[in-house]
Amino acid sequence: MTPRSTSRTASRALLRPLLVALGALALTAALFALQGLAPARAAELLVRGAFGDADAWSATLRLATPLLLCTAGVALAFRCGLWNIGAEGQLLVGGLAAAWAGSASGHWLPALLAGALAGGAWAALPAWLKVRRGVPEVLSTLLLNGVALELLRWLVTGPLQEPTGQFPQSAPLPESAWLPQLPLGRTGALHLGLPLALLLTAACGLFLARTRAGLLLRAGATAPLLTKACRFPLARAQLLCFAAAGALAGLAGAGAVAGVARTVDRSLSQGLGYAAVAAALLAGLRSAWLAPAALLFAALQSGTAALQWAENLPGIDRFGLVLQGVAIIAVVVATRGRALRGGTLGGRLGGERSAPP
Amino acid sequence: MSERAPPPLAFVGIGKRFGERRALDGVDLELRAGELHALLGENGAGKTTLVRLALGLLEPDEGEIRSDGVATKIASPAVARALGIGMVHQHFALAEGLTVAENLALAEAPRAWRKRSFEAAARQQLLRHGLDLDPAARVGDLPIGLRQRLEIAKALAQARRVLLLDEPTALLTPSEAEALFAELEQLRARGLAILLITHRLEDALRLADRITVLREGRVALAAERGTASAASLARALFGGAPDVSAPPLPPRAAGALRIAARRLVGERFGPLDLEVRGGEAVVLTGVEAERQAELLEVVAGLAPPRSGDLEVAPGARAFISGDRQRHGLALPLSIAENVALAPATFARPWFTSRELLAAAAPRLARFDVRATSPWQAAAELSGGNQQRVVLARELAGDPPLLLAENPTRGLDLQATAFVHAQLRAAVANGAALLLATSDLDEALALATRLFVLFRGALHPCAPRREAVAEKFAALAAGAARGARGGP
Structure with a gap:
């Protein structure tokens, strides 16, 4: 390729996302206007609500922590050709396990471990069904989300219900089982989970890019016979990979319980597991972009929540979902659908393009 | 041929560039009715670009495409279809989840979508072309050789006047290839103009009425039947004569x-x-x-x-x-x-x-x-x-x-x-x-x-x-x- 054509391609590659971003902004402004909000004012409130001060930051990061863990899990599975849509359910069972283990042990470490184990086990079931029985994991993981939610409803009104038996929630964790807090903001809702999430996201990226097992798992996404010829136990590795993805989501649930809520009720997830799928795709499954994508989605949610308070517009917080949708559509348009196309693997879903160090 | 009707498809002085690269440069090529024209060239020589021009997937920067002697703009695949130009692609363009009959129906865009009617039509069509395929078989279940057969049947439905084939034998077994060549012979006799893109010199020499060799976007050799040899084709292809047929390995003392x-x-x-x-x-x-x-x-x-x-x-x-x-x-x-x-x-x-x-x-x-x-x-x-x-x-x-x-x-x-x-x-x-x-x-x-x-x-x-x-x-x-x- 000549230098000229390279620069031409590069300028075109930049132009398109730019146009798409402008379009997405225009669409967002129009949506705000429809709600009776001046777009400029809404944008200002949104940004201030997400990043305006230490409180805003801590609210955003509090959401971003479990979201990033789920996103890392979803991306890990997707990169290996495994369609894990079950982060929501894995998060819920992780939270339940953490509530139980935290109360029983009185310490946060068993709570986290139990959450990860439960999430991993919850993911291992559809993984086993896929590897051994050929059950499509898109369906089984998605359906298990509903099972997990019903399990939670039953447990918090039954075996795990708080002692007074008045509220559909688990017994509050003893203070000894709270996660160590980070000093940021007044809400005091930042905990050990955030550095853990960043660390594990980086670890997943390194595992996929710089280990033989990661390499072969990614190869197995498109060429399973090739990995077999390379004497790699693909099925077993896929099972473990899926379980690890579930463990990350389970950890997200455990962190949300032991770090923030101190108890489990129906509001534990609020769709974080689904937002994680969207965030992972928004990042194009590139490890380095997972954290920014999770942060963006968290900011949209915390920003719109702040908007609700400032403008007294009940229900406007759901607007965060609309904005997430706009972001996803923008990315799909900008990449001409490559970001969402799984089967043929234009280079995104199967594995990120390796870059020289 | 006695009468000299203008060819159904002719490229005249065609040029096409992609950025700085000239994919085609002053290419002349005629596809005459009742003739098989072999097109040879290394990867990247411009064969695919030429085909895409004929199918209305690209438009030339220079020169013109003539249909029956009239300058024609093939602005879209629909125009190519109207001109009776059909193509057999090297890589399959088949809907794997559909049956043979349904794939054939897709190529023809029928009025009525009734399963039985297109299975019957497909059976007739396959019979007419002498292709042995089960119209009810799901394409995803077919081995590669049979999928290629279906691709050819599909193209024949559209290629009423001009049939383009890109390496049709690449995936075929020798006997399947021979069957295909016999079929091409028949189609040629019926007056179809055929363009055969191939890597195989001997096929070109044996089958083609005309041979064009492309090298780096230009016509390196244009020959009529009987005027080219394997050596001259190879020289035109590579600009030199590479060793294309090394002697077989000598038998050796057996090892472990x-x-x-x-x-x-x-x-x-x-x-x-x-x-x-x-x-x-x-x-x-x-x-x-x-x-x-x-x-x-x-x-x-x-x-x-x-x-x-x-x-x-x-x-x-x-x-x-x-x-x-x-x-x-x-x-x-x-x-x-x-x-x-x-x-x-x-x-x-x-x-x-x-x-x-x-x-x-x-x-x-x-x-x-x-x-x-x-x-x-x-x-x-x-x-x-x-x-x-x-x-x-x-x-x-x-x-x-x-x-x-x-x-x-x-x-x-x-x-x-x-x-x-x-x-x-x-x-x-x-x-x-x-x-x-x-x-x-x-x-x-x-x-x-x-x-x-x-x-x-x-x-x-x-x-x-x-x-x-x-x-x-x-x-x-x-x-x-x-x-x-x-x-």
């Missing part, structure tokens, strides 16, 4: 036993006995690509045999699949990563990017992989370079046992010669090669021992063209007698 199969039975082959030793190239050829592929996979340990004994020497082995895109490479991964998939590439379970590069670079250099960088995705390479990456992974450790299945399928002459040279060199160094190929030239070029795989059984045969032809004829005659119920 690498493969021993006794009464081996698979889903689609057997029972068969087979021994392969170091320093010999045992080649299985024939028309049964699916059976060849299964046999190789069983020997490689990738598929279980049904019964029988199979002993394969432990240790490293190379497995070169004919299906590069699905089994040979992980397309989204980089070239370096694809090479590093080989077992024992790294001493530890993890590696740094520097170690990755250090492991891959010498192999990529040794096998002459041409890429912008080792970090380029394998999907972006041409077929020839993709196969070089496969060789770089599979052969770099100089394994004592090589298993290869149609390793040059769809490659151009130079890439084919390269692959053959590498296999030859490995055998000369004492490796055992078990090769299954549907390409008789390939079989003859490499075999020290040759078997014909017929109906899943092995029949030894002298590695000479006439001997193989005779063997096939005898086996086919025997099978035909058997089918009629006894001798």
Whole structure:
């Protein structure tokens, strides 16, 4: 390729996302206007609500922590050709396990471990069904989300219900089982989970890019016979990979319980597991972009929540979902659908393009 | 031809550029009614661009396309269809989830969508073209040879005046190719103008009324029947005369036993006995690509045999699949990563990017992989370079046992010669090669021992063209007698 054509391609590659971003902004402004909000004012409130001060930051990061863990899990599975849509359910069972283990042990470490184990086990079931029985994991993981939610409803009104038996929630964790807090903001809702999430996201990226097992798992996404010829136990590795993805989501649930809520009720997830799928795709499954994508989605949610308070517009917080949708559509348009196309693997879903160090 | 009606399709002074690169430059080419025109050229010579112009997928920057002598703008595929121009693509454009009949119906865009009516229509259509296909079969279940057959049937539905074929024999077995050529002969007699893109010089010389050779976007040679020779075509193709037909390997003293199969039975082959030793190239050829592929996979340990004994020497082995895109490479991964998939590439379970590069670079250099960088995705390479990456992974450790299945399928002459040279060199160094190929030239070029795989059984045969032809004829005659119920 000549230098000229390279620069031409590069300028075109930049132009398109730019146009798409402008379009997405225009669409967002129009949506705000429809709600009776001046777009400029809404944008200002949104940004201030997400990043305006230490409180805003801590609210955003509090959401971003479990979201990033789920996103890392979803991306890990997707990169290996495994369609894990079950982060929501894995998060819920992780939270339940953490509530139980935290109360029983009185310490946060068993709570986290139990959450990860439960999430991993919850993911291992559809993984086993896929590897051994050929059950499509898109369906089984998605359906298990509903099972997990019903399990939670039953447990918090039954075996795990708080002692007074008045509220559909688990017994509050003893203070000894709270996660160590980070000093940021007044809400005091930042905990050990955030550095853990960043660390594990980086670890997943390194595992996929710089280990033989990661390499072969990614190869197995498109060429399973090739990995077999390379004497790699693909099925077993896929099972473990899926379980690890579930463990990350389970950890997200455990962190949300032991770090923030101190108890489990129906509001534990609020769709974080689904937002994680969207965030992972928004990042194009590139490890380095997972954290920014999770942060963006968290900011949209915390920003719109702040908007609700400032403008007294009940229900406007759901607007965060609309904005997430706009972001996803923008990315799909900008990449001409490559970001969402799984089967043929234009280079995104199967594995990120390796870059020289 | 006595009357000189203007040709149904003619390219006059066609130029096309992509950025700085001139894909086509002043190309003249006529497709006359009742003639077969062979188009030759290395990968990147401009063949595909020319075809895309004819199909209305691109428009020329210079020159004009004439239909029946009238300058025509083929602005869209619909225009091409209206002009009666149809195409058989090298890569299949089939809906795998639909049946044969439904795929044919899609190509014709029928008015009524009734299943029974298009199964009947498909049956008639297939019968008319002499193509043996079950209209109710799901395309995804068909082996590659039958899918190609369907592609041809599909194109014939649209190509009323001009039929373009891009390497139609690349995936076919020799007998299927012969059947296709007979069909082309018929279509030519009916007055169709045919463009045959091919890598095979002998097919062009044997079949074509006219031959055009493209090199770097220009016409390097335009010849009529009888005025070209293999040597002149090869010179026009490469600008020199490369060694396209090296002599077969000499028989050698047999080395250690690498493969021993006794009464081996698979889903689609057997029972068969087979021994392969170091320093010999045992080649299985024939028309049964699916059976060849299964046999190789069983020997490689990738598929279980049904019964029988199979002993394969432990240790490293190379497995070169004919299906590069699905089994040979992980397309989204980089070239370096694809090479590093080989077992024992790294001493530890993890590696740094520097170690990755250090492991891959010498192999990529040794096998002459041409890429912008080792970090380029394998999907972006041409077929020839993709196969070089496969060789770089599979052969770099100089394994004592090589298993290869149609390793040059769809490659151009130079890439084919390269692959053959590498296999030859490995055998000369004492490796055992078990090769299954549907390409008789390939079989003859490499075999020290040759078997014909017929109906899943092995029949030894002298590695000479006439001997193989005779063997096939005898086996086919025997099978035909058997089918009629006894001798």
